[in-house]
Amino acid sequence: MVDAILNVCKGTCPNCNSGSIFKQKGLFYKMRMPKMYEHCTVCNYKFEKEPGYFIGAMYVSYMLTVGQAVGVYLIFSYLFQIGNNFQIFLIIIATMIGLSFFNMRISRTIWINLFKT
Secondary structure, eight states: OHHHHHHHHHTBOTTTSOSBSEEEOOBTTTTBOOEEOSBOTTTOOBSOOSTTTTHHHHHHHHHHHHHHHHHHHHIIIIISOOOOHHHHHHHHHHHHHHHHHHHHHHHHHHHHHHTOO
């Protein structure tokens, strides 16, 4: 369990705990999605088991996005006491766009670690 959490945080292979899953990180300011290796560079573990394997990662990404949106709403409505919900909505939209590349990367990493065989 601890290895899985560390693998998700570091983006490493769930099989050998050392090879990287991603070739390069996605960057928002360059509008670039993260690129993945097909196999682990250390142990040759195949990350995408079958075509469409990462469709399930969309559900993980959705869960992360909803959690982040609720968190941003609570922070800005109660901590900063912004009373205008439209302003909070715009802040949530900006936050979700900014975190989209991170969410895609972390959701795939979580999905790979959930179904390690």
